[in-house]
Amino acid sequence: MLEIIDLTRSAQYIGAGMAIGFGAIGAAMGEGYAAGMANESLCYRAENSGNVVRNMLVGQAIAESAAIFALIVSLILVFSAPSEQFVLFAWIYISAGLAMGLSAIGSGIGAGLAAGNACQGIVRQPAHSSAIIRTMLIGSALCQDPAIFGMVIAILLLFLDFSTVPLYPGWAAMLGAGLSIGLAAIGPGIGCGLAAREAASGVARNPETNTNTNRMMLVGISIAQSTAIYGFVISLLLLFTGHQENLALTASLGLLGAGLASGFGGIGPGIGEGITAAGALRWIARSSGNTGLLTRSMLVGMAVAESTGIYALIVALLLILVL
Amino acid sequence: MDELTSVPQFTLELFGINLVFNTQTIIMTWIVMAALICFGFLATRKAGLIPNPFQVVAEMFVSIFYGFTRDTLGEDLAKKYSPLICSLFMFLLLCNWLGVIPKLAEPTKDLNTPLGLGILGFIIAHYSGIKVKGFANYIKEYFQPIFFMAPLNIISELAKVVSISFRLYGNIMGGAIIILVVSHLVYGLIVPPFLVIFFGLFVGSIQAFVFTMLTLVYISLQVK
């Protein structure tokens, strides 16, 4: 017969496997992109190789950070002692693994995109390499924010005491919290990477506009991350609202549905707003006189692209609070 | 496997608050500090036109990081901040490399060290930003570009500290755990030295560099 500790310990291992499994995907893809672009640009100007390779390594190190967070969570799951009393903790461990693992996918890809085009830019304009590197560092470090939200949820799940939450519908609340931030962080990570990529290329093309481009990049990336924040807010709501014991299937699946809604709902707008910001940044660097017009167009476009993300947020809130 | 989770600590009762010190981290940090102070002393003694080896290395570090700081902050601010940046890099480099020596452990393996350095960078950046821009302008920046972006901007600032600290901690701690686990799996044959070179020297130097450059970039974002 299965005891509670068997269930919780095995859930820990599944959670650990999923955390590092999903977490390794994005970082490696981004780092490979950076390596490829570095190589492609080196063939044009081989004497710059020291600078380019160093920049590639720095960019790859930033892209790897999300995978490192996933490794930390994974190792915490493998080595910490599982709860012996509450089956709910099994769902908590799986959810923590999902939260960290999934959210690391987008950030890894995004930071790698920025690093790759920065290497390309350095070869194009070796004299201004420090401005390009600065843009890349800011952009790719900002791309890590969705993974940080994922790690915060994972750590909250692992280290706070949820023993007073009832198993039904608590299991769905915990699992939904993990899925909400995990899935919602994929889109903004990739989108912000697309934006940072264009900013780095733009600074290379036109180094005089670099303060302008940096400022617009910060604006664009901050707004593109908003769906990750919606996912984070829904996660926090699912974790911390007091759940009454309710054995009905509707209660459990409703909460799980809320997590899935805000989770999947964050992917599309994140990537789309990133593409919008990328387009705007590409032209802000080329024609800095039109910055105001381009910024307004970017903000309007992003607001419309966010609409389905907001519908997802509303549906999730309805599922949690009303039904 | 138990050595991963047990941390030698030393508790001191002071004014009714329990102060807990992680002894291993503190002693290793003292070793790094002593090594750097000796290095500094040896490098500047009898500084002449024909440099001794320590002076050559010191000049290399200083000139490289003064160059980075000047490129990012401009000439006049560079003189103010480049000592911080250069010493941050040298401290982190030696901290990360300390694990390669057999009986010693990296101080950065304890979350307190990277988190402390991250908070240090955060405080310096924001204090300099307030001093340069004035408090009103500093607060106004949080409300750019739209009024309700303020909470997003505040979260983003906090996320910066968390990300640089945890990146350094995770890389070093993760590397140490991986070396331990793989050495256990291969019974200590052949593989461990290569892992130590990769995770200790290579990853350690890259992470020290990334931490330093990101701190520099965050300072420049506030000050310029």
Add this chain to the structure above:
Amino acid sequence: MDINGADFIRALALLGAGLAMGLGAIGPGVGEGFAAGKACEAIGRKPEEAGLLTRTMLVGQAVSESTGIYALVVALLLLFVV
């Protein structure tokens, strides 16, 4: 099916190891392939730089591989140590 407690833990640990390495192999595969493809293009454009380009490709692929190594280590942990 009579499920023993220790069996159940071992079974799910094996499943976790499979997930870890299986999913963890996706990223390095795609990333290193992209790097190698771009390196081939670059060598095609400038064959005399082949040494430098191959070296850079291998360095980049090694860093990309490191996340795959993390996944491998966790998988081996779950298989043999727990």
